[in-house]
Amino acid sequence: MKIKTLLLGLIALICFSCNNDSVEPYKDNFVAKELPTIVPNTNPKAFTKNAEQNTTLETLTRVDEKGELYFMNYTADYGLNAMIAAGGVKSNNELLGYVQQYLLNIPRSRTMTLEHDFGCSSFLAKTKDGHYLFCRNFDYVYESPVNVITRTKGTIGTFNMNMAIKSATSGSPDDGKSDNSFYVAAPLAVMDGMNDHGVAISVLVVMSYGAEQYAEGKSNLTTTAVMREILDNATNVDEALDIFDSHNFYAHGGTWQSNYHFFLADATGRSVVVEYVNSGRDNQQDKSYQKIVIESKIATNNFLYEPFREPINDTWRESYLSSYSLNDIKGKSEAFDILLALSQVHDPDRGRAILPGETAGPNSFPQTLWSVVYDLTEKKAYYITGRENMEGKDPYVVSMMP
Secondary structure, eight states: OOOOOHHHHHHHHHHTOOOGGGSOOOOTTOOOEEOOOOOOOOSOOTTBOSHHHHHHHTTOEEOSSSSSEEEEEOOSOOOHHHHHHTTBOSSHHHHHHHIIIIIBOOOGGGOOOOOOOOEEEEEEEEBTTSOEEEEEEEEOOOSSOOEEEEEETTEEEEEEGGGTOTTOOTTGGGSSSSOOGGGGGGGGGOSEEEETTSOEEEEEEESSOOOBOOOTTOEEEEHHHHHHHHHHHOSSHHHHHHHHHTEEEEOSOSSTTOEEEEEEEOTTSOEEEEEEEOSOTTOSSOOOOEEEEEEOSEEOSSOOSGGGOOSTTOOHHHHHHHTSOOSSBOOHHHHHHHHHHHOOEEETTTTEEOOTTOOOOTTOEESEEEEEEEETTTTEEEEEEHHHHHTTOOOEEEEOOO
16 A cells, blocks of 8 residues: 655644634745756657647646646647637536637547546735735645646646646656656646736636526637636736626536636735526536635635525635635735635545544645646736645746736
């Protein structure tokens, strides 16, 4: 049996306390690490269509020692406008089909699946010096994740390769042999991000049937595609909400646990949660989904729309954030304190994340894949993997692409 370090188990005990006073300080003044120098990536890219895609993939560079975090300067055309002009996509599989047909030369028989069953935490905090920080933990069960910071002109976002290729393993983007072609899909499959106007967005799963809208005359967009258009075009929350309204929204899947809500904020400090609801959480037949906007500083995996809330399943993460004063925190160090307190550890022997007060088993591993603080005021992002956060390491600072 593979035995995890005792340190992980001890840190898990710290992470899963809901008492603010018990959170161990991250570091009063951490020194953010710069991204490593780009070394041309020589992995194969047999399915790309043009030289600019190859140039983009050659920037794919490992950030952390273990190979769970990479970054990439994306300068190729990822085809969002063409996709919308063609009517858009109604599911994640349609999105990946578009990637395969229009961005890559991948046979349809090699169809990949983008999955989104995850649990996350997101919140907006204001520092004593007036900076607005959009903070996010991305939680999913991958022991060896491949996460990619994807910089386009004017945006920084995060892509998880495992969501598209289940066989993706730690180190594969720079092992010299794995084909990196599919990383051209990264901008269209971001899970969170910020643009140079200080607009930030993250997506979180909520428990209901997936939303489907059918208004005539509108293009169709699924979860990550609408996020990409917002990052590309919105300069504030209101413009982002207009983008939601300009499309039919489709949450991938037609089963229970296949709906999502969005946490959205801008550099003025306004933050909202966008949800799609019908006449009842259990009513799969009612396709008249409406967009609901709720002013909020936090989002986890529970609806904020009152008729859809689940008091019994109200997560400890939501309770923790609701009790925390987010309007006057010390700075990014305290933001990472909060993210660390919200981090999750997966215990495969229990088949779930451990709960507050439980001890991590010997085979446990971080369920929080990355933590990010987007500074909406200075337009910089601070990233760390869940593993390195639990080990007390410093985050990496990411600036907008020159």
